[in-house]
Amino acid sequence: MQVELRQIHTVISLLMNNWRIMKKLNLFLLLILSIILVGCKKEDVGEEEFKPEKIIAEHEFINDGLISFIKLSSNLYQGENTIDLKHSITAFIHVTKGIYREITYYQFDYVTVDNTYETFYNREFAKPTRFVAHQFLPFVKVSGNAFAEVSGLIKYKTNLSLVIEEKEVKYKETILKFNENDYVNNSTNDDIIEVAIYKFDLDDDYHFKYKIDFKVENEPIHLDMQSWFKTTSGTVYPLMGLYNYATYAEDYLSVSDEIISGIVEIEQIYFKVIYIYNNKTYTLTSIFNVNDLVLLEE
Numbered sequence: 001m002q003v004e005l006r007q008i009h010t011v012i013s014l015l016m017n018n019w020r021i022m023k024k025l026n027l028f029l030l031l032i033l034s035i036i037l038v039g040c041k042k043e044d045v046g047e048e049e050f051k052p053e054k055i056i057a058e059h060e061f062i063n064d065g066l067i068s069f070i071k072l073s074s075n076l077y078q079g080e081n082t083i084d085l086k087h088s089i090t091a092f093i094h095v096t097k098g099i100y101r102e103i104t105y106y107q108f109d110y111v112t113v114d115n116t117y118e119t120f121y122n123r124e125f126a127k128p129t130r131f132v133a134h135q136f137l138p139f140v141k142v143s144g145n146a147f148a149e150v151s152g153l154i155k156y157k158t159n160l161s162l163v164i165e166e167k168e169v170k171y172k173e174t175i176l177k178f179n180e181n182d183y184v185n186n187s188t189n190d191d192i193i194e195v196a197i198y199k200f201d202l203d204d205d206y207h208f209k210y211k212i213d214f215k216v217e218n219e220p221i222h223l224d225m226q227s228w229f230k231t232t233s234g235t236v237y238p239l240m241g242l243y244n245y246a247t248y249a250e251d252y253l254s255v256s257d258e259i260i261s262g263i264v265e266i267e268q269i270y271f272k273v274i275y276i277y278n279n280k281t282y283t284l285t286s287i288f289n290v291n292d293l294v295l296l297e298e
Contacts, residue, residue, distance in 0.1 A: 057170035065097035072241035098158030114144035176226035204262035214249035
């Protein structure tokens with residue numbers, strides 16, 4: 001009887017020890033599982049990838065307190081058996097009014113002539129800035145080989161009347177198309193503006209600078225411009241375009257040269273300006289013979 005009692009006691013002890021071990025093991029497993037679940041939860045509720053929406057905007061006249069315009073540039077590159085046309089887009093943004101001025105977000109969309117849509121945005125800045133000049137599209141081939149429209153969206157903060165205000169500006173520009181029939185009554189000036197193109201003799205390539213002068217002062221004007229160059233073989237390519245140049249009659253002068261490769265010989269530059277002034281729309285067309293352009297010193 002005593003032997004049986006000892007055996008029963010031994011069995012009970014083993015069961016109790018195993019229960020304690022299992023209890024500890026279960027607690028350990030629960031702890032590991034909790035850590036895994038918490039980790040999964042953090043991933044589930046983490047910040048989603050930012051996806052900009054397509055800009056929906058209209059052609060605007062002018063925005064008081066912000067200047068934002070777009071410059072299109074083109075150049076030719078020698079391919080294996082062809083001459084390739086490549087395009088570039090540079091955006092300029094300047095917050096002009098307020099004590100505290102800071103750009104917080106900008107986005108630019110473009111649509112090509114075959115309806116291909118692309119977008120570029122920036123919402124992270126190394127330090128507060130009130131001015132941006134950004135070539136967000138380098139010289140690349142684009143679908144359809146031409147742009148149809150470009151749109152801009154800018155968000156910024158400014159301190160007006162001791163209050164920080166958050167503002168948003170949107171605009172859309174339709175890219176001008178070349179039509180030789182437009183060039184009938186050509187001139188480099190009218191009562192409001194005067195245009196000029198200069199050239200530099202630096203190397204085998206063509207180097208041009210553009211100048212647009214306003215004959216009025218401190219008057220709101222919205223100006224869109226496109227130019228094309230014609231080769232001696234008769235082919236016409238886009239050269240430089242300026243869109244949404246909406247200012248209080250601030251003259252424009254190219255910051256950098258517009259460069260066209262010397263793999264072709266340029267004969268003429270076609271220049272077209274459409275601008276809005278005093279609620280009226282005006283058009284100015286010009287044709288510049290490259291050999292007659294004023295040669296500037298380097």
